[in-house]
Amino acid sequence: RGESEDAVQYSAVKLFLVSARRARPDFELTADNVVHVVRICHLVEGMPLGILLAAAWVGMLTPAEIADEIGRSLDFLETDLRGVPARQRSLRAAFDHSYHLLSEQERGVFQRLSVFRGGFTQDAAQQVAGGSLRELKALTDKSLLGRDPAGRYSIHEVLRGYAAEKLDQVPQEKIGTRDRHCSTYVRFLQQREEELKGAGQGEALDEIAAEIDNVRAAWRWAIAQPRVAEIRQAAESLFRYYLIRTQVQEGEEAFAQAVAALESPACQAGGWGAEREIALGLALVFQGYLGYFIYSSERARALVRRGLEVLRPLGARKELALAKWTAAYFDALESPAERARLARESLAIYEELGDRSGVARCYLDLGLGRPEGGYQREYLEKSLALSSEIGDRWCMAFALFSLGEN
Numbered sequence: 001r002g003e004s005e006d007a008v009q010y011s012a013v014k015l016f017l018v019s020a021r022r023a024r025p026d027f028e029l030t031a032d033n034v035v036h037v038v039r040i041c042h043l044v045e046g047m048p049l050g051i052l053l054a055a056a057w058v059g060m061l062t063p064a065e066i067a068d069e070i071g072r073s074l075d076f077l078e079t080d081l082r083g084v085p086a087r088q089r090s091l092r093a094a095f096d097h098s099y100h101l102l103s104e105q106e107r108g109v110f111q112r113l114s115v116f117r118g119g120f121t122q123d124a125a126q127q128v129a130g131g132s133l134r135e136l137k138a139l140t141d142k143s144l145l146g147r148d149p150a151g152r153y154s155i156h157e158v159l160r161g162y163a164a165e166k167l168d169q170v171p172q173e174k175i176g177t178r179d180r181h182c183s184t185y186v187r188f189l190q191q192r193e194e195e196l197k198g199a200g201q202g203e204a205l206d207e208i209a210a211e212i213d214n215v216r217a218a219w220r221w222a223i224a225q226p227r228v229a230e231i232r233q234a235a236e237s238l239f240r241y242y243l244i245r246t247q248v249q250e251g252e253e254a255f256a257q258a259v260a261a262l263e264s265p266a267c268q269a270g271g272w273g274a275e276r277e278i279a280l281g282l283a284l285v286f287q288g289y290l291g292y293f294i295y296s297s298e299r300a301r302a303l304v305r306r307g308l309e310v311l312r313p314l315g316a317r318k319e320l321a322l323a324k325w326t327a328a329y330f331d332a333l334e335s336p337a338e339r340a341r342l343a344r345e346s347l348a349i350y351e352e353l354g355d356r357s358g359v360a361r362c363y364l365d366l367g368l369g370r371p372e373g374g375y376q377r378e379y380l381e382k383s384l385a386l387s388s389e390i391g392d393r394w395c396m397a398f399a400l401f402s403l404g405e406n
Helices: 003-007 011-023 034-043 048-055 063-072 091-100 104-115 122-129 133-141 157-168 171-190 201-210 212-224 228-244 248-262 274-291 297-314 317-331 336-353 356-368 376-390 393-405
Strands: none
Touching: 011 034, 011 048, 034 048, 034 063, 048 091, 091 157, 104 122, 104 133, 104 157, 104 171, 122 133, 122 171, 157 171, 171 212, 171 228, 201 212, 201 228, 201 393, 212 228, 212 248, 228 248, 228 274, 248 274, 274 297, 274 317, 297 317, 317 336, 317 356, 336 356, 356 376, 356 393, 376 393
């Protein structure tokens, strides 16, 4: 069957087709317009009133043009037909009607919930929007929120845009809500930092993936302000997520944006001192590491080395160890001796800190270099034994792969 025949099996597309034929009886789904009809249905997320209002425009506009107009403004979806109740004349009118039925407290919570992306938990709603279980239930009962069987809440994208407009009208409230959202998801990442290095790695990765839209929004806000402490606190977990899940393109861009923000004149004049330098050093190192998979090794190595130089004088032992481990990976491309030196320096710090995951990864770095006194395989075996013991599956996989090649 053709794509248009497949699409019409969906109730939203079927409703659009039936409604469109009222405005234009000869309207048909074709290979050219079906993708735009589907896009319209996605833009209004299957909302029947939205589909009906959009379909009424097919007598004047193509589905592609209708979709573009919806993307530009919620106010596009309205009708001038006589006899239509006021609250059904446009999506905005329908939303206004529902909105005015809310209590003042429910309106405030609804507005603040607009900062979430990709859904949210009850705890997050409480921390960010001040939404109690009672208020969440009220908003769900009024069909302004959805709730899945696992208890995760969602807000219809068109409704989210409407709520965001309301929040935009109170700038200080918006800033405070975005700040709380950022802090909540930075904490969320921090709480998974150790799990990403050990037996809880798989679960932590899945948890971050489930919240990745909120994590992205929090990271963008931290960069835009900038919130230097939050950039530093979130950086390592975010790096490990992007690295292990091999989302290197997005990860490189995220850290490149952080570097640009941290190097901006406004940030440099913000009085952040060593905090900014540590965040900048980490962002440079992580951008370079992930960038190695995208562009030239020379550019990647330059970024990592620069990050290392920023961190060296600051006394941030944990961050310096991570930077040296990362630099060791790149220096092996030209100098095995330099790689071994950096890996041993990193190893010493990790041993001092009692970070067994860091130790296992340094053994891996030493094992991947050229043999020095015949210890290459011995280091790989040490890395495998230790990473197996702590449950660091990423490190285990690399150690096993390397042992298999030797």
